[in-house]
Amino acid sequence: MSTDTLRLRHVTPEFRTYCGDDALGGLARELERAGTERAVLVCVPAIAEHTEAMRRLHNALGSRVAGVFDGVVEHSPLPAVEEARTYLGKARADAVIAVGGGSAVVTARAASILLAEDRDIRELCTQRGPDGSLVSPKLSAAKLPQWVVPSTPTSAYAKAGAAVRDPASGERLALYDPKIRAKGIALDPVLAGTAPxxxxxxxxxxxxxxxxxxxxxxxxxxxxxxxxxxxxxxxxxxxxxxxxxxxxxxxxxxxxxxxxxxxxxxxxxxxxxxxxxxxxxxxxxxxxxxxxxxxxxxxxxxxxxxxxxxxxxxxxxxxxxxxxxxxxxxxxxxxxxxxxxxxxxxxxxxxxxxxxxxxxxxxxxxxxxxxxxxxxxxxxxxxxxxxxx
Structure with a gap:
């Protein structure tokens, strides 16, 4: 056998993409398929205040929306993520829908990890091992299923990580868990038009x-x-x-x-x-x-x-x-x-x-x-x- 034979491992995670006027209808079917009844929307205040965008979301998802957390902040600072975690817990969320850009996606994922693991973030984040290499701890707790309704393009849609910024120290605290990958994305033309x-x-x-x-x-x-x-x-x-x-x-x-x-x-x-x-x-x-x-x-x-x-x-x-x-x-x-x-x-x-x-x-x-x-x-x-x- 040739020594330059291509060898690879390429595993495609489950992910469903909907795009167009009926994309939110596709998202509603995804929630129904997953058996979720208490989805929490995670977004910035501007999205929560956008009447048409929120009307479309509520019309499509109906009673499955258990609440809206609108405290997302740029760069996903730790205090905002902790507030989101508390909100998810109080709302008894069984699903999370990030609505907006990368900060909404990261905040939703990080808050879900903190909620499920119930430990200090510094025990959960990527850190230096004894040999000096970077190590991501294994996060074993089950996580809330995630979906994304974006307002901006971001490569975060498909990722399994979430990086939180500690404003006190300036550190970037990176969390990684394959179980937190989004199940899919709904590209709605109205939501797509909300961002500057x-x-x-x-x-x-x-x-x-x-x-x-x-x-x-x-x-x-x-x-x-x-x-x-x-x-x-x-x-x-x-x-x-x-x-x-x-x-x-x-x-x-x-x-x-x-x-x-x-x-x-x-x-x-x-x-x-x-x-x-x-x-x-x-x-x-x-x-x-x-x-x-x-x-x-x-x-x-x-x-x-x-x-x-x-x-x-x-x-x-x-x-x-x-x-x-x-x-x-x-x-x-x-x-x-x-x-x-x-x-x-x-x-x-x-x-x-x-x-x-x-x-x-x-x-x-x-x-x-x-x-x-x-x-x-x-x-x-x-x-x-x-x-x-």
Whole structure:
């Protein structure tokens, strides 16, 4: 047998996708199929105050809605997550529906984990083991089933993790449990239109970055590559359309589908350095995580190039780079980001020079930093952030 025979393990989790005017009807059937009767909606205040959106949700789900928790906050800070956990318990929830963007999805998942495990979050989160490696504790308690009705594109739809930010320490506390994956997603055109176009743009940049980093993985999985390439194609096509037609529905729904593909594909390949750095730098900036991640992406591509020279070709093909060598492909990404008006320096998005060292320390404890093709040491992280600054 040839030594270069492809070997992989690709397990597709159960997931149902509904899109269009009757998508919420599909969600109602999912709740009925699962036998749930007390679903709690988890969202930001703006969604809860959107009359038409809430009317559609209540009309579709009826008496199965046991309550609405509208205390979601950007970056899913620990106090808001703990409030959500308390709400789920008091409502006797038997299902959770995240309505909104990535923060709603993460808050819903994290609150469900805290509710089920009933322990301090620091006992549950990813941490350094005795040998210095990052370890995610096994979370054995049964979890509430989750569904998502999004208002923005986010790769979080398909993930099994939830990262909570402790505002007191600035730490990112990462929780991981395959049982907390969403059962499905309902892409409703009215809910898709509730988010400001700027927020959709920011979230889509995260989708783009996740797709590129996934394609630069060492993982040889053509099924994941297909998901990621298509996600990248869709973002390249539809994000300019969003900027030209910010109030139309089609670009928003298409970008949400791209987010689903990017999230599913990167689930097999892992995260990457740009993702880890944006997790650390994003809360210290005036821009969304997607903007910060996209800004850092070319720097990370150059850092990773020597480890995965052969992986640049697929990105180059999608972007129609003049050749598929790493520098030409990286320049093509830079040109795309310039077209999308992404800032080029961290100082342009409010990151101060004295925040770089602390950001580097937090990034070193991020699981995603170990998933890239080349794992940096602290000095290399500082140098990369300094160059980007």
């Amino acid at each position: 176009a700027r927020l959709v743009w920011t979230a889509s940049l995260n989708v783009l970055s996740m797709a590129v980093e996934g394609l630069l993985s060492r993982t040889a999985d053509p099924l994941a590559d297909a998901l990621l390439c298509q996600a990248l194609r869709m973002v390249v096509h539809w994000l300019p359309r969003l900027r030209a037609e910010p109030d139309t529905t089609a670009p928003r729904l298409q970008l949400m589908l791209a987010a689903l593909l990017s999230g599913q594909g990167s689930d097999y390949t892992g995260g990457g350095l740009a993702q880890a750095l944006s997790h650390a730098v994003g809360p210290r900036s005036s821009a969304g995580n997607g903007v910060v991640e996209a800004l850092l992406l070319p720097h990370v591509m150059r850092f990773d190039a020597e480890a995965v020279l052969h992986r640049f070709a697929q990105i180059g093909d999608v972007l129609r780079a003049p050749d598929n060598f790493p520098e030409a492909v990286t320049v093509a990404v830079e040109q795309l980001l310039a077209t999308l008006e992404v800032p080029t320096q961290l100082r342009d998005v409010g990151v101060t020079a004295d925040a770089l060292l602390e950001s580097a320390d937090h990034a070193m404890d991020d699981w995603a930093i170990t998933a890239g093709p080349r794992t940096p040491d602290r000095r290399q992280v500082i140098d990369l952030l300094t160059t980007a600054w």
